Amino acid sequence: MPVAASAIYFLNLRGDVLINRLYRDDVGGNMVDAFRMHIMQTKELGTCPVRQIGGCSFFYMRISNVYIVIVVSSNANVACAFKFVVEAVALFKSYFGGAFDEDAIRNNFVLIYELLDEIMDFGYPQNLSPEILKLYITQEGVRSPFSSKPADKPVPNATLQVTGAVGWRREGLVYKKNEVFLDIVESVNLLMSSKGSVLRCDVTGKVLMKCFLSGMPDLKLGLNDKIGLEKESQLKSRPTKSGKTIELDDVTFHQCVNLTRFNSEKTVSFVPPDGEFELMKYRITEGVNLPFRVLPTIKELGRTRMEVNVKVKSVFGAKMFALGVVIKIPVPKQTAKTSFQVTSGKAKYNPSIDCLVWKIRKFPGQTEPTLSAEVELISTMTEKKSWTRPPIQMEFQVPMFTASGLRVRFLKVWEKSGYNTVEWVRYITKAGSYEIRC
Amino acid sequence: MAPPAQSQRSPSPSQPSGCVGMLTSEGDLGCGEMAKLVNCSFVFSATQTLGNADKNSDDSNSRNTNPHFGSNRKGEVSDLKMQLRQLAGSRAPGSDDTKRELFKKVISYMTIGIDVSSVFSEMVMCSATSDIVLKKMCYLYVGNYAKHNPDLALLTINFLQRDCKDEDPMIRGLALRSLCSLGVANLVEYLVGPLGSGLKDGSSYVRTIAAVGVLKLYHISASTCVDADFPALLKHLMLKDKDAQVVANCLTSLQEIWSLEASTSEEAAREREALLSKPVIYYFLNRIREFSEWAQCTILDLVSKYVPSDSDEIFDMMNLLEDRLQHANGAVVLATIKVFLHMTLSMTDVHQQVYERIKAPLLTLVSSGSPEQSYAVLSHLHLLVMRAPFIFSSDYKHFYCQYNEPFYVKKLKLEMLTSVANESNTYEIVQLRPKSLGSISVTELCEYVANVDIPMARESIRAVGKIALQQYDVNAIVDRLLQFLEMEKEHVTAETLVLVKDLLRKYPQWSQDCIAVVGNISSKNVQEPKAKAALIWMLGEYAQDMQDSPYILESLIENWDEENSAEVRLHLLTAVMKCFLRRPPETQKALGAALAAGVADFHQDVHDRALFYYRLLQYEVSVAERIVNPPKQAVSVFADTQNNEIKDRIFDEFNSLSVVYQKPSYMFTDKEHQGPFAFSEELGNLSISAEPADSVVAAQRVEENDQDLLLGTSEKEESQGSGNNGSAYSAPSYNTTGAAQPQLDLVSLDQLSTVHTSGSLAIDELLGLGMPAATEPSPAPLPSDLKLNAKASLDPKAFQQKWRQLPVSFSQEISIDPEGVAAMATPQALPQHMQSHSINCIASGGQAPNFKFFFFAQKAEESSSYLVECIINSSSCKVQLKIKADDQSTSQAFSEMFQSVLSKFTLP
Secondary structure: OOOOOOEEEEEEOOOOEEEEEEOOOOOOOOHHHHHHHHHHOOOOOOOOOEEEEOOEEEEEEEEOOEEEEEEEOOOOOHHHHHHHHHHHHHHHHHHHOOOOOHHHHHHOHHHHHHHHHHHEEOOEEOOOOHHHHHHHOOOOOOOOOOOOOOOOOOOOOHHHHHHOOOOOOOOOOOOOOOEEEEEEEEEEEEEEOOOOOEEEEEEEEEEEEEEEOOOOOEEEEEEOEHHHHHHHHHHHOOOOOOOOOEOOOEEEEOOOEOHHHHHHHOOEEEOOOOEEEEEEEEEEOOOOOOOEEEEEEEEEEOOOEEEEEEEEEEOOOOOOEEEEEEEEEEOOOOEEEEEEEEOOOEEEEEOOOOEEEEEEEEEEOOOOOEEEEEEEEOOOOOOOOOOOOOOEEEEEEEEOOOOOOOOEEEEEEEOOOOOOOEEEEEEEEEEEEEEEOO | OHHHHHHHHOOEOOEOOHHHHHHHHHHHHHHHHHHHHHHHOOOHHHHOOHHHHHHHHHHHOHHHOOOOOOOOHHHHHHHHHHHHHHHHOOOOOOHHHHHHHHHHHHHHHHHOOOOOHHHHHHHHHHOOOOOHHHHHHHHHHHHHHOOOOHHHHHHHHHHHHHHOOOOOHHHHHHHHHHHHHOOOHHHOHHHHHHHHHHHOOOOHHHHHHHHHHHHHHHHHOHHHHHHOOHHHHHHHHHHHOOOHHHHHHHHHHHHHHHHHHOOOOHHHHHHHHHOOOHHHHHHHHHHHHHOOHHHHHHHHHHHHOOOOOOHHHHHHHHHHHHHHHHEOOHHHHHHHHHHHHHHOOOOHHHHHHHHHHHHHHHHHHHHOOOHHHHHHHHHHHHHHHHHOHHHHHHHHHHHOOOOOOOHHHHHHHHHHHHHHHHHHHHHHHHHOOOOOHHHHHHHHHHHHHOOOOHHHHHHHHHHHHHHHHHOOOOHHHHHHHHHHHHOOOHHHHHHHHHHHHHHHHHOHHHHHHHHHHHOOOOHHHOOOHHHHHHHHHHHHHOOOOOOOHHHHHHHHHHOHHHOOOHHHHHHHHHHHHHHHHHOHHHHHHHHHHHHHHHHOOOOHHHHHHHHHHHHHHHHOHHHHHHHHOOOOOOOOOOOOOOOHHHHHHHHHOOOOHHHHHOOOHHHOOOHHHHOHHHHHHHHHHHHHHHHHHHOHHHHHHHHHHOHHHHHHHHHHHHHHHHHOOOOOOOOOOOOOOOOOOHHHHHHHHHHHHHHOOOOOHHHHHHHHHHOHHHHOOOOOOOOOOOOEOOOOOOOHHHHHHHHHHOOOOEEEEEEOOHHHHHHOOOOOHHHHHHHOOOOEEEEEEEEOOEEEEEEEEEEOOOOOEEEEEEEEEOOOOEEEEEEEEOOHHHHHHHHHHHHHHHHOOOOO
């Protein structure tokens, strides 16, 4: 039983119901009151996303300023339920063309009702693919496009029957200019001890694609990952070209990727959906190139003064730039006055998050700007409460850099009409949770 | 999910590629599509901000502008009704648009909870339209109100049935779905026809809906569904249909129908088994790639119940499914993992390899997606780590907490870190490496202790303590703990004190070091009852080592009246007693004051204990010495919170809520609570709780000796219980001291002591003092002439045996007085109340909102007994009763009596 959700609620932050849909009768209509009383109005909120009240379980998630609550009365599959919510939100977003928040719901509630009807029936998830749903859920108000041609069936997997295996792509797409955009987006997660040793470090990456291709193209993607390269050199019986190879810890693919072929030949081949989608996700723990090193020294001089020195070193190529670098250096709550000297960017004290925020809009590679600050503290009566130093946190984006060293070696597009395609490839590395203890 | 997409959208100067441009143009497309909706701009918040609503509705349609909008809602609804009526017959161009506006208004009222059922007939009249959006809104409206207005629902049948024959499959499907969703029992006859033709429809869209429709029909009227032979039709469709979604829906419907039906019909049970037969399983496995990700979850769940015939088959299946581990949907991955784990359960080597194989995908899932998703996966990882910590010992870094992670994620990670560290550490010790892994983890944990987040710091201290309690080499860790005490933060000190107490119980050899540090803590800085109790325990236990012990205790006793926690006062009594026996001259005064205050205490337990000590001292000091201050034995094993049976059961229910709640499903889903398994499980609990009862005299002596220890355990249990998401029925445990598991014995021991007539006089007398009602004849007049034996006795084993043998003679769900439920706050109250009516409690357990009691009673003249299982849900005020009786003829009378007694249970 994947979910068998009894009801789904959309609430705003005050707890007002924006939209609700009861799928089954086994929960009372006042379930949302129970949720409000036992979760929203208590400290429970945010302590655990799965709660049991009475005989029912509540799964809730906050997305922007909306709570989405799923109520179940059976021993449901939690992972599936949360995934369903995430997918549903992605679907709504693709319909609204952007944000998903309270206003968007209020403005589109009829559409959401329609979609809720289609994506779940009697508590079981049905079809959530925007590609397919957009074929027959429109707000155009005319009869469905199929009615004119009764031969066509408005089936979620209509194309499946025709083409045999491609449920995520419509036939007969035509683009004047055939283009593929491929983005490799990596987030680096780092946890560094105060002594500068790496406690934990990994990279989670995504390959995002946007396809504007006519017909039913077959695509093949080659990366410089170790297994793929080894397999290739094996097949072609020639030694691997020199250069860095990457060992991927784990890979997951979009449903369009032929996994059987990946497992046998180690090539990523697929018929892409139209438009934007996430082709693959991967995780790497070995051989991560950290784009930044942070060297903090924080000295507490007596009870009312602190000296903060932070040096940030960019260790990527000198020709590259990092963008939107923000370094948050925590200071005690009772900070009264701060003065800074920075060699690059701007710094200020943000009392609402108790941090010195140092921003560098453009951060070239192989440089090491420093910040030195003096912090004056209000002397308080509760002197014994020593300050627990939260970690320094960092945000950044480094275009054309991958922390894992992953590169696209080729992206081949093959379609029977034999058109030419333009391929665009981008790389970007961002900070996931980049923390340095101090 | 949002950030990466956004970052992609943000133009990068280094590559101002077409990507950005394309994105915006796509965005425009989306907007265009939506423009119509937005322009219609019925503003949902109209009811809240009336002024805006007027303005907004102006531009779209002049007829919509309603001058009376500001009047009360009833007015609005009746206005809507009028407008709808005017439009009903209209076929004028543009009337659909107006209708849409009105329908939207109706639906929005419905959503915010305004009753708009009065416009039902108008809505139905207006539904004769070809506009599909209008139709959908109408269906939605009808679906919402039909159940409460069955008469009105009849009105809709006609147009729904007509729509079921529409030429557009879309409308056929929608109408069929709405028809099945009406949920009105007396309309089922109208469902059979359309459903039958729906299942045979040419359009797979309609068939998918019909397949679920059958399930809906089953829930409204099972007999109609079975009589129409729909399950057989579904089965046929499941095995023959070309469309994957149809097949998947048939499967879900059939699974549900047959498992519900299986309890009454053998054929259904057979059919349910047939779903797990080789051909069916292979049929699904071979097509699995065609199914949607959600359907794959269903299929994999089915496959996990299949038992392959030999190892070759297992390997074939695993090879076939291995690529599912790379699926982007975490639910599919988890479902696959479940299949792998369950299939290889009997093959130890392969099972271990499976663990190795699934590690990477699990860790990926944990680090991707929203915190809620990763929580769901982490819970499963947690389960696996607890089962096989050694396999994950090299991955301990994955369990390091990020600063910004939500608490629920951190907590699970901490627990995993704890269990992993301990295992690898023992390994490391054997290898005699200089620096052990465990101490790395402990160092990491110590980082968290300094965390600002108080619950987090507490959890971390507990984790450090847990590692200490599990390892042989605790040297460094004890040092760490003692350092925590020096941090001088109230919550850290409090939590650490509790731990140090537990440590001392296990490693008395550490007392010197600990006492030195603990002695420096001023009792004024410790406010939390548990920590205070721990400190007081140490003061009593190590009175001879702590110079100031008698004086600290004395000052605490001076503040007796300000001490709110009974637990602390109990500990204080015991501690001062111990102290007195070791250092009489210094403590004499304090003891006198404590006993006086204790006897005058309003709390029953405190009063009793003070009196008990007093009489004990009167009787013979050497006996008191033996009882209060026996030579201490180190506790080797602390009670485990869960027994293996429960753990295995949770593992069986992998990939479900059980894993998140860390308890088997029968404990939290009411429906399954009456299942046969739940029943045997409860009896399992009983048999264990029964053991100390058999040797109740001896046990009590030990228990009195060790009362403080017992309390210590119960605290620990409680804290762990709440830590584990509050496991409702705390699992049976067997303490080495021979004392019973605390939650159960709270009730059953008291009870049994009155039942037991032999035994130590003093103890019996004292306990008897607490419950005068027990031996008196029942004070309330009974509703029937059935007389119960006031001194009934039944030993738990006999109870258990009878419970197993006897048929249920009465089973019902009744409601009870909310006041009575409120009184459930003190769990002993109900058994005491029942006992005053000669109905004895033999075992009880549970936490809010679910409590469970087993009662028994005996007839006055003969030895015929009645057994009762009583499950009380305090949030719904519902009680489920199951009564079994030796003498069936009087069971009805007894059940009436039981209910009347129960209904009198209110706040004392």
